[in-house]
Amino acid sequence: MIKCKNVAKSFDDKAVLKGISFDITEGQIFGLLGPSGAGKTTLIKILTGQLSFDGGEVITLDKEIEKLTGEDKRKIGIMMDQFGVYERLSCSDNLKIYADIYGIQYSKIKEILQYVGLGGAEKRSASKLSKGMEARLRLARVFMHSPKLIFLDEPTSGLDPKSMQAIHKLILDKKKDGCTIFLTTHNMEEAAKLCDKVALLNEGEIVEIGKPSDICLKYNYKKKIILRLTSGEEMELSHDATSAKKIYELMQENTVEAIHSSEPNLETVFLEITGRKLQEEA
Amino acid sequence: MKNSMIIIKKQLKDTLKNKTILIQFILFPMMTLIMENAIHMEGMPEHFFTKLFSIMYIGMAPLTSVASIISEEKEKNTLRVLLMANIKPLQYLMGIGVYVWSICMMGAVVMAIGLPKQDILMYLFIMAIGFMISIFVGACIGIFATNQMSATSLVMPVMMVLSFLPMLAMFNEKIEKMARFFFTQQLKLCLNDMSIMGHSNETYIVLLVNVIIALLVFGLAFKKKGLE
Numbered sequence: 001m002i003k004c005k006n007v008a009k010s011f012d013d014k015a016v017l018k019g020i021s022f023d024i025t026e027g028q029i030f031g032l033l034g035p036s037g038a039g040k041t042t043l044i045k046i047l048t049g050q051l052s053f054d055g056g057e058v059i060t061l062d063k064e065i066e067k068l069t070g071e072d073k074r075k076i077g078i079m080m081d082q083f084g085v086y087e088r089l090s091c092s093d094n095l096k097i098y099a100d101i102y103g104i105q106y107s108k109i110k111e112i113l114q115y116v117g118l119g120g121a122e123k124r125s126a127s128k129l130s131k132g133m134e135a136r137l138r139l140a141r142v143f144m145h146s147p148k149l150i151f152l153d154e155p156t157s158g159l160d161p162k163s164m165q166a167i168h169k170l171i172l173d174k175k176k177d178g179c180t181i182f183l184t185t186h187n188m189e190e191a192a193k194l195c196d197k198v199a200l201l202n203e204g205e206i207v208e209i210g211k212p213s214d215i216c217l218k219y220n221y222k223k224k225i226i227l228r229l230t231s232g233e234e235m236e237l238s239h240d241a242t243s244a245k246k247i248y249e250l251m252q253e254n255t256v257e258a259i260h261s262s263e264p265n266l267e268t269v270f271l272e273i274t275g276r277k278l279q280e281e282a
Numbered sequence: 283m284k285n286s287m288i289i290i291k292k293q294l295k296d297t298l299k300n301k302t303i304l305i306q307f308i309l310f311p312m313m314t315l316i317m318e319n320a321i322h323m324e325g326m327p328e329h330f331f332t333k334l335f336s337i338m339y340i341g342m343a344p345l346t347s348v349a350s351i352i353s354e355e356k357e358k359n360t361l362r363v364l365l366m367a368n369i370k371p372l373q374y375l376m377g378i379g380v381y382v383w384s385i386c387m388m389g390a391v392v393m394a395i396g397l398p399k400q401d402i403l404m405y406l407f408i409m410a411i412g413f414m415i416s417i418f419v420g421a422c423i424g425i426f427a428t429n430q431m432s433a434t435s436l437v438m439p440v441m442m443v444l445s446f447l448p449m450l451a452m453f454n455e456k457i458e459k460m461a462r463f464f465f466t467q468q469l470k471l472c473l474n475d476m477s478i479m480g481h482s483n484e485t486y487i488v489l490l491v492n493v494i495i496a497l498l499v500f501g502l503a504f505k506k507k508g509l510e
Binding site: 074082084102 | 368369
């Protein structure tokens with residue numbers, strides 16, 4: 001569905017992307033993780049044909065990006081990280097613009113607003129929506145023409161946990177419908193929850209790529225099992241048969257409160273590789 | 283054409299809720315109606331306020347509204363979203379241009395209410411030319427400006443020159459000499475005798491040069507910056 005090979009991009013003298021390579025297969029949710037300023041939005045712009053690149057090869061919808069036709073672009077839906085809605089217009093009027101562009105009947109607008117949880121807010125001006133509702137409206141616009149490939153640039157940035165969860169559900173629903181989703185985020189929990197594959201981007205370079213759980217396991221140097229006992233005590237055990245026996249005994253005594261493994265999360269992995277936090281400001 | 287119509291429709295809905303733009307369109311037509319009916323002084327030229335406000339309308343409304351619409355859409359990312367939905371930059375600009383021109387022409391029709399019937403067509407023709415040039419100038423500013431703030435700071439001096447020079451030229455000969463190089467002053471001369479014929483070659487040359495400059499700057503701005 002998407003293939004990037006050695007993609008490079010510079011602005012003036014500053015290299016923003018340095019030889020980016022990855023591929024995304026149909027139906028996958030691909031997460032691009034990185035702190036602000038890592039080059040995530042630049043990469044989205046390149047993959048969607050909004051920005052030219054200096055070197056490498058970009059395939060989107062199985063076609064070279066330069067060869068995408070208007071019809072191909074109809075199969076793409078993009079949600080940018082900021083604004084993108086007409087604040088003075090109502091939710092319904094916002095969507096009517098795109099219904100006109102894509103030749104979709106107005107009757108579908110109510111349906112799509114219901115789907116994203118904005119049923120009843122059709123007439124409400126976009127400026128009066130909460131941040132979470134605005135994000136849903138932007139998603140409604142993206143979903144309206146049923147794209148096959150969806151780009152979401154920080155879709156949950158700045159949202160409360162409830163709104164975030166609602167957006168996650170919508171994204172997972174789209175995956176079930178067979179859509180391929182390219183997601184940028186600096187929220188590692190979000191990436192781990194939603195993505196089939198993630199790439200960690202730092203200063204224009206992919207420093208790690210793979211399945212979130214595989215990446216975490218790869219950096220699990222400690223290989224320890226941590227037990228929390230009912231007494232409040234914590235025990236660290238190694239990955240071996242002796243530990244298995246010990247755990248068995250403790251469980252028989254009913255003294256085990258919780259068992260954890262020592263593998264790091266994506267945030268820790270990123271910090272270890274780059275020395276930077278994912279959520280730090282550029 | 284279909285996409286430009288979508289932009290026009292969108293803009294119409296948006297303007298009705300955008301007081302800043304709306305006021306640009308209705309301020310001078312309203313003022314013309316009020317002043318022409320309220321103030322009658324001996325020795326005052328006929329339709330003085332209509333002609334004066336018409337030139338100010340040309341120099342302000344299309345210029346500020348086009349620049350403001352484009353820069354706001356750039357600032358709020360809505361333009362990017364439209365372009366990604368496969369609206370071509372020229373379709374967008376055409377939609378905005380045609381929309382602003384049409385609304386301004388409606389304003390001009392209101393301003394023409396008090397004019398003698400035989401002058402109305404000529405008046406509208408002169409206004410139409412003025413709006414067109416002003417729209418191109420506004421589009422150049424909208425293209426160059428990255429946000430509404432920078433658009434306003436670019437619009438203000440241009441608007442002052444185009445709108446106020448013809449008025450100040452009535453009182454000062456030096457200003458009049460300077461104002462001659464601007465299309466608004468030449469259009470004011472046309473409005474004074476409600477004709478575009480019978481003027482010196484200067485009128486046609488200045489109008490032509492102004493149109494060429496507006497088109498050239500627009501072309502260069504668009505080529506250099508597009509709608510990014």
